[in-house]
Amino acid sequence: xxxxxxxxxxxxxxxxxxxxxxxxxxxxxxxxxxxxxxxxxxxxxxxxxxxxxxxxxxxxxxxxxxxxxxxxxxxxxxxxxxxxxxxxxxxxxxxxxxxxxxxxxxxxxxxxxxxxxxxxxxxxxxxxxxxxxxxxxxxxxxxxxxxxxxxxxxxxxxxxxxxxxxxxxxxxxxxxxxxxxxxxxxxxxxxxxxxxxxxxxxxxxxxxxxxxxxxxxxxxxxxxxxxxxxxxxxxxxxxxxxxxxxxxxxxxxxxxxxxxxxxxxxxxxxxxxxxxxxxxxxxxxxxxxxxxxxxxxxxxxxxxxxxxxxx
Numbered sequence: 001x002x003x004x005x006x007x008x009x010x011x012x013x014x015x016x017x018x019x020x021x022x023x024x025x026x027x028x029x030x031x032x033x034x035x036x037x038x039x040x041x042x043x044x045x046x047x048x049x050x051x052x053x054x055x056x057x058x059x060x061x062x063x064x065x066x067x068x069x070x071x072x073x074x075x076x077x078x079x080x081x082x083x084x085x086x087x088x089x090x091x092x093x094x095x096x097x098x099x100x101x102x103x104x105x106x107x108x109x110x111x112x113x114x115x116x117x118x119x120x121x122x123x124x125x126x127x128x129x130x131x132x133x134x135x136x137x138x139x140x141x142x143x144x145x146x147x148x149x150x151x152x153x154x155x156x157x158x159x160x161x162x163x164x165x166x167x168x169x170x171x172x173x174x175x176x177x178x179x180x181x182x183x184x185x186x187x188x189x190x191x192x193x194x195x196x197x198x199x200x201x202x203x204x205x206x207x208x209x210x211x212x213x214x215x216x217x218x219x220x221x222x223x224x225x226x227x228x229x230x231x232x233x234x235x236x237x238x239x240x241x242x243x244x245x246x247x248x249x250x251x252x253x254x255x256x257x258x259x260x261x262x263x264x265x266x267x268x269x270x271x272x273x274x275x276x277x278x279x280x281x282x283x284x285x286x287x288x289x290x291x292x293x294x295x296x297x298x299x300x301x302x303x304x305x306x307x308x309x310x311x
Contacts, residue, residue, distance in 0.1 A: 031285055034278030037271060046279055050243040054264070054273045061276040063283055065245035069158065069254040070287065072247040073233065074226040076162025077169050082219055084166070085173035092174075093181035094203055105178070112171035120235030123164045128155030128236060131163060136251055151251030154238075159250040161237040165229055169222035176221065180214030181207055213299050220295040227258075227288060234259040257284045 038046055042061055049062020088108060092101055136153035143149040151157075184207050192202035208215070238253020247254045255263070257280050268274040 031282040037275040077165035081166040089177035120232040173222040176218035
């Protein structure tokens with residue numbers, strides 16, 4: 001009996017698709033099983049506590065500061081990076097002359113190829129001094145009465161980490177957004193121009209609206225990059241632990257979940273301490289999955305977009 005090419009193709013595709021689910025399931029089981037010791041001892045306090053003491057015999061583990069550190073730095077990256085990325089995408093797809101469109105596109109995409117450790121080195125030895133002198137010192141001087149801007153400017157803190165993440169997500173968000181905008185049919189633009197709309201009105205009311213689902217997907221991919229980034233953040237965020245790591249101010253040192261694991265997991269000789277870091281990894285995985293689930297719900301229900309077009 002001969003097997004048709006279609007059947008082989010279908011079977012191969014099913015196996016490849018199933019392998020992704022298998023990898024996710026194995027990863028989840030590994031993290032859950034590794035987290036059981038610390039969850040049995042601290043329960044929900046592991047997710048809501050602020051103290052972190054890995055000294056054997058005095059172990060106390062609370063991961064809330066690192067969860068908040070991840071959310072705050074990622075929020076800064078989105079707040080600053082998304083407008084910049086959309087501006088780049090709109091310029092390259094709607095306004096730039098052909099002579100400079102391709103070179104600038106290559107330069108933007110080249111930023112995505114730079115290893116994160118290079119961003120970290122640049123952040124430590126160059127970028128943090130500009131952030132300290134031109135952002136943090138004025139913030140501390142004129143806005144220091146606000147808790148979010150209080151503290152001593154140093155340059156290795158939450159603000160610098162968030163701005164480094166901003167630079168790192170720009171290539172992803174801008175490149176995908178540019179391709180989304182270029183995929184908008186010219187008939188959409190021509191319809192806007194035909195009724196007397198300006199270029200800005202066409203872009204704002206028609207082009208961006210038509211491609212909003214793709215742009216939202218680009219933002220989510222950028223958020224995923226920011227949440228999971230490790231080395232660059234580890235090098236510039238200050239690496240404080242315990243209650244001091246709570247990101248109560250942009251000018252304070254903190255840690256993200258990824259930076260906490262990268263900085264300390266190799267020194268975790270005690271099984272309970274190692275389980276604590278695995279538990280933080282489980283939290284990071286749950287956060288990533290939650291972001292994707294919420295994004296899917298927003299696209300399907302709030303944006304009400306199917307196939308990239310506006311209903």
